[in-house]
Amino acid sequence: MEKIECNDITPTLHKAFIFHNGFAVIRGKSEGPYIDGLSLIDKKGNVIIGPNNPWISNFSEGVIAVYGEKDGKSGIGYMDENFNWVIDPQFAQAGDFHNGLAPVVTDHNETQNSIRFIDKTGKTVIEPKYSAVSGSISISDVSVD
Numbered sequence: 001m002e003k004i005e006c007n008d009i010t011p012t013l014h015k016a017f018i019f020h021n022g023f024a025v026i027r028g029k030s031e032g033p034y035i036d037g038l039s040l041i042d043k044k045g046n047v048i049i050g051p052n053n054p055w056i057s058n059f060s061e062g063v064i065a066v067y068g069e070k071d072g073k074s075g076i077g078y079m080d081e082n083f084n085w086v087i088d089p090q091f092a093q094a095g096d097f098h099n100g101l102a103p104v105v106t107d108h109n110e111t112q113n114s115i116r117f118i119d120k121t122g123k124t125v126i127e128p129k130y131s132a133v134s135g136s137i138s139i140s141d142v143s144v145d
Contacts, residue, residue, distance in 0.1 A: 017058070076092070077091070
């Protein structure tokens with residue numbers, strides 16, 4: 001197990017999450033440099049994404065869901081381990097990948113049966129028909145044409 005020097009991380013945080021793949025998501029307090037938003041830090045406390053990003057997940061299957069902007073479009077997209085966009089920002093909500101699929105919602109105004117599943121290219125694999133998703137999904141659990 002690697003030892004992490006916590007003295008290197010500025011103590012202006014409200015909450016810090018577990019490190020995954022060498023990075024951790026942190027949530028700021030209502031004051032200081034991380035006001036009520038999320039940031040992604042490395043093991044030395046360097047801010048990689050943020051501060052004050054509204055959405056950052058953990059790495060899952062080599063990608064991380066992040067709120068951002070590209071080519072004038074904003075939303076949640078997916079970045080690889082080098083922080084390059086692999087699925088452009090476009091989603092209102094996005095979950096982690098499990099078994100090659102991730103749940104996403106395109107429009108904040110959609111409420112019923114708006115969750116669809118995408119693959120690692122961003123292609124819709126399962127059309128919107130769910131209102132909630134719990135746990136992980138196995139490709140053997142669904143019928144994909």
